[in-house]
Amino acid sequence: MVNSSLAFQQHTLKASPLPLIPTPISLLPPFLPLPIPLPPPPSPSILFFSKVVEIMTNILYTHENRKKKLTLYSYDKFCKVMEEKNANLKSFFNELYLSSNPSSKNRDSQA
Numbered sequence: 001m002v003n004s005s006l007a008f009q010q011h012t013l014k015a016s017p018l019p020l021i022p023t024p025i026s027l028l029p030p031f032l033p034l035p036i037p038l039p040p041p042p043s044p045s046i047l048f049f050s051k052v053v054e055i056m057t058n059i060l061y062t063h064e065n066r067k068k069k070l071t072l073y074s075y076d077k078f079c080k081v082m083e084e085k086n087a088n089l090k091s092f093f094n095e096l097y098l099s100s101n102p103s104s105k106n107r108d109s110q111a
Helices: 006-015 049-066 075-085 088-099
Strands: none
Touching: 049 075, 049 088, 075 088
């Protein structure tokens, strides 16, 4: 049988106080993980692929539906129109070209 009366609990707390022992932090159990610092937000000039697609879609919609211009079939004209509307897309097209690893292609494919 366990004595769980309030008087007994108070007596137990007063009778046997635990001594405080300084413990180095490295020996404490990991109750909560240390916060991991978040990476800095991307620079406004860095665009994610999904954002580039959104920008290009809006530019194309305006170009073809609102301004009633012809569809862009030439890659060079397409890039020119996109870069005129949003200068950040220039770096996207450069990166897209470099990601195709042009140096590993034969001369005819590199152009």
